[in-house]
Amino acid sequence: MAASDKIIEIRHLSKSLGNKKVLDDITIDIRKGEFVTFLGPSGCGKTTTLRLIAGFLAPDEGEILFEGKDISGVPPYKRPFNTVFQRYALFPHLDVYDNIAFGLKLRKVPREEINKRVRRVLKMVGMTDYEDRDVDSLSGGQQQRVAIARALINQPKVLLLDEPLAALDLKMRKDMQIELKEMHKKLGITFIYVTHDQEEALILSDTVVVMNEGKIQQIGTPTDIYNEPRNCFVADFIGESNILNGKMFADRKVGFIYHDFDCIDEGFGENVPVDVVVRPEDIYIMKNTEGAQFTGVVESCVFQGVHYKMFVQTDTGYELMVQDYNAFDVGSTVGLVIRPEDIQVMHKERSLNTFEGEMVDETHVRFLDGEFECPRQPGVEKGQKVKVEVDFNKVELFDHQEEGVLSGFVYFMIYKGNHYHITVMTDEGHHIWVDTHDVWDKGDLVGINFPAKHIKITPLK
Amino acid sequence: MNKRSSWSLPYLIFLVIFVVLPLILILVYAFQDAQGRFSFENITRFFSDKDALSTFGLSLEIAILNTLICLLLGYPAAWILANKKYNRSAVTVVLFILPMWINALMRTLATAELFNVLGITLGKGTLLFGMAYDYIPFMIYPIYNILSRMDHSYIEAAEDLGATPWKVFWRVTVPLSIPGVISGVMMVFMPTVSTFAISEFLTNNKIKLFGTIIQENINSSMWNYGSALALIMLVIIGITSLFSNDSKNAEGGLV
Numbered sequence: 001m002a003a004s005d006k007i008i009e010i011r012h013l014s015k016s017l018g019n020k021k022v023l024d025d026i027t028i029d030i031r032k033g034e035f036v037t038f039l040g041p042s043g044c045g046k047t048t049t050l051r052l053i054a055g056f057l058a059p060d061e062g063e064i065l066f067e068g069k070d071i072s073g074v075p076p077y078k079r080p081f082n083t084v085f086q087r088y089a090l091f092p093h094l095d096v097y098d099n100i101a102f103g104l105k106l107r108k109v110p111r112e113e114i115n116k117r118v119r120r121v122l123k124m125v126g127m128t129d130y131e132d133r134d135v136d137s138l139s140g141g142q143q144q145r146v147a148i149a150r151a152l153i154n155q156p157k158v159l160l161l162d163e164p165l166a167a168l169d170l171k172m173r174k175d176m177q178i179e180l181k182e183m184h185k186k187l188g189i190t191f192i193y194v195t196h197d198q199e200e201a202l203i204l205s206d207t208v209v210v211m212n213e214g215k216i217q218q219i220g221t222p223t224d225i226y227n228e229p230r231n232c233f234v235a236d237f238i239g240e241s242n243i244l245n246g247k248m249f250a251d252r253k254v255g256f257i258y259h260d261f262d263c264i265d266e267g268f269g270e271n272v273p274v275d276v277v278v279r280p281e282d283i284y285i286m287k288n289t290e291g292a293q294f295t296g297v298v299e300s301c302v303f304q305g306v307h308y309k310m311f312v313q314t315d316t317g318y319e320l321m322v323q324d325y326n327a328f329d330v331g332s333t334v335g336l337v338i339r340p341e342d343i344q345v346m347h348k349e350r351s352l353n354t355f356e357g358e359m360v361d362e363t364h365v366r367f368l369d370g371e372f373e374c375p376r377q378p379g380v381e382k383g384q385k386v387k388v389e390v391d392f393n394k395v396e397l398f399d400h401q402e403e404g405v406l407s408g409f410v411y412f413m414i415y416k417g418n419h420y421h422i423t424v425m426t427d428e429g430h431h432i433w434v435d436t437h438d439v440w441d442k443g444d445l446v447g448i449n450f451p452a453k454h455i456k457i458t459p460l461k
Numbered sequence: 462m463n464k465r466s467s468w469s470l471p472y473l474i475f476l477v478i479f480v481v482l483p484l485i486l487i488l489v490y491a492f493q494d495a496q497g498r499f500s501f502e503n504i505t506r507f508f509s510d511k512d513a514l515s516t517f518g519l520s521l522e523i524a525i526l527n528t529l530i531c532l533l534l535g536y537p538a539a540w541i542l543a544n545k546k547y548n549r550s551a552v553t554v555v556l557f558i559l560p561m562w563i564n565a566l567m568r569t570l571a572t573a574e575l576f577n578v579l580g581i582t583l584g585k586g587t588l589l590f591g592m593a594y595d596y597i598p599f600m601i602y603p604i605y606n607i608l609s610r611m612d613h614s615y616i617e618a619a620e621d622l623g624a625t626p627w628k629v630f631w632r633v634t635v636p637l638s639i640p641g642v643i644s645g646v647m648m649v650f651m652p653t654v655s656t657f658a659i660s661e662f663l664t665n666n667k668i669k670l671f672g673t674i675i676q677e678n679i680n681s682s683m684w685n686y687g688s689a690l691a692l693i694m695l696v697i698i699g700i701t702s703l704f705s706n707d708s709k710n711a712e713g714g715l716v
Binding site: 054055056075076077078082083086087089090091092093102106107150151154180245435 | 502612614615618619620621622623624625628633636637639683
């Protein structure tokens with residue numbers, strides 16, 4: 001990428017709001033004319049990033065370069081960017097014309113030129129003849145168009161869009177997506193777009209930046225992000241997927257659901273635990289079980305408009321999501337095939353819970369702001385710093401918070417074919433990962449305990 | 462009358478006794494002469510009474526001046542109170558409202574005493590001071606109310622479109638706070654037209670306002686003329702409040 005190609009460079013950007021770190025060391029380059037989408041669940045830091053670029057917030061650390069120059073100290077009204085706000089923020093005391101002309105009037109553009117440009121931009125967003133309308137009298141979609149027109153008329157170098165379609169109904173949203181994409185192509189302006197809608201991100205963008213918990217999870221083209229998610233979060237957030245525990249036996253050999261498969265991934269090493277992602281449309285399903293890699297029984301089959309979505313119980317006891325244009329009878333035995341190039345292998349981020357703790361006495365250890373009984377540690381003194389390890393499937397969760405030593409809530413969960421992998425956030429903001437067969441919902445309040453015999457203690461030097 | 466609507470009966474009785482009946486009495490008295498016959502005498506008398514007319518003019522002048530003073534001092538105060546950058550606690554807002562919890566007459570007497578101690582001669586200046594002091598919370602509160610609830614994204618949108626903080630203030634903040642300003646103006650202007658106690662205490666009765674004349678007439682049993690004057694004042698207030706209802710975007714105000 002040539003240096004002159006970059007219009008915005010974000011370098012090691014961090015930001016805390018209150019006590020919460022909402023952005024943690026974000027670095028990304030944005031090319032001139034690119035359509036970049038920041039995608040992630042609410043609270044992931046995507047809107048904060050946009051507000052930092054717009055200048056409504058100042059970064060705690062890091063810098064934002066525009067055409068090579070640091071703009072951290074430049075107020076928003078001097079930045080050559082314009083924003084389309086989530087709830088449009090059209091001025092209720094001005095009509096459509098005055099809303100759109102607001103920026104040009106501030107810059108003392110001659111009246112005839114303002115007239116000309118307002119008409120042109122209204123035509124572009126399909127709102128000709130709406131000049132004199134009160135903004136309150138417009139529908140959501142029309143307000144959206146006025147908001148886009150109000151931003152575009154200033155011919156910004158970069159257009160920032162903060163979930164601009166979130167308030168529209170599905171049909172309207174689809175139409176506007178196409179129009180936005182066409183506008184971007186026609187104008188050649190850099191678009192920076194924020195959304196939590198993964199489908200929208202994939203449709204619109206040249207580059208998708210997936211964010212979670214203030215960190216960039218993956219940057220890539222929509223195809224990259226979809227076909228080669230870098231971790232479980234991305235795989236789960238983008239599209240539907242089967243995420244499974246697996247083991248990389250050797251290059252191009254991976255085992256999961258107790259079967260061995262050929263794949264195209266290399267360089268993981270031998271016998272390394274990995275996460276495996278298989279998209280439901282990449283699992284081939286057939287009545288004939290001969291020639292299949294493995295078999296299964298159809299548990300459910302639901303028509304989804306174009307294809308059928310089925311859950312299949314494999315011969316080894318895993319549940320897989322499968323999509324096909326044909327329906328298969330519930331209860332029937334089917335053959336299944338997964339092709340090597342459709343298996344996405346990812347490094348495991350962690351294989352057990354690891355905490356730092358401190359011994360209270362020989363049989364008690366303190367970590368995560370709680371005190372736990374642990375196997376006797378002969379000769380270990382009080383105050384000794386230790387590493388505490390607990391397997392994912394040994395953590396106990398309780399329905400009632402008071403039953404556990406710690407309390408928290410279910411923050412994130414993925415289904416791994418035969419169990420759930422849950423991220424629990426404690427009241428103090430720590431993460432605990434749990435493998436369980438019990439069904440929890442996101443946001444459930446839980447009590448947490450670590451049984452004494454499953455706590456592994458290693459003294460730290 | 463069904464069960465639910467019968468709950469409103471006590472309020473209805475209250476309204477009839479304390480609002481509707483007095484208004485009817487004013488109307489009846491205003492159009493009666495001393496012998497109890499129907500006549501326009503009281504109304505015509507006002508329009509030929511030079512003293513009453515000039516007092517009326519003075520009252521309007523004082524009320525307008527007072528409203529302007531309250532607006533000029535109150536708007537910036539409300540703006541600062543509503544701005545999170547300068548004011549993070551609700552306590553300061555309460556401090557501004559706090560004087561309203563004390564009886565207006567006591568405050569006025571205290572103000573008069575203050576001028577007395579300072580050796581300032583009572584007159585128009587002290588009257589305006591006292592009025593502004595008494596009524597400024599009524600200006601600050603509705604403006605503060607609308608400014609503090611204003612969607613911050615309007616301000617960001619204006620900045621985003623290239624407006625400096627000064628331009629943001631004049632082109633977005635002020636126009637959007639107009640309903641609050643109208644409420645404030647009404648709440649200050651209307652009571653100051655009819656006030657009499659403040660002028661009595663703060664000018665030693667040197668300056669007579671319209672309210673004073675009404676009070677004097679009623680006190681000296683000139684019920685008919687007093688009622689006519691009260692009616693004229695009500696009409697003036699009615700006209701100003703009609704003007705406030707006409708403004709669009711009436712949301713957020715207090716009147």
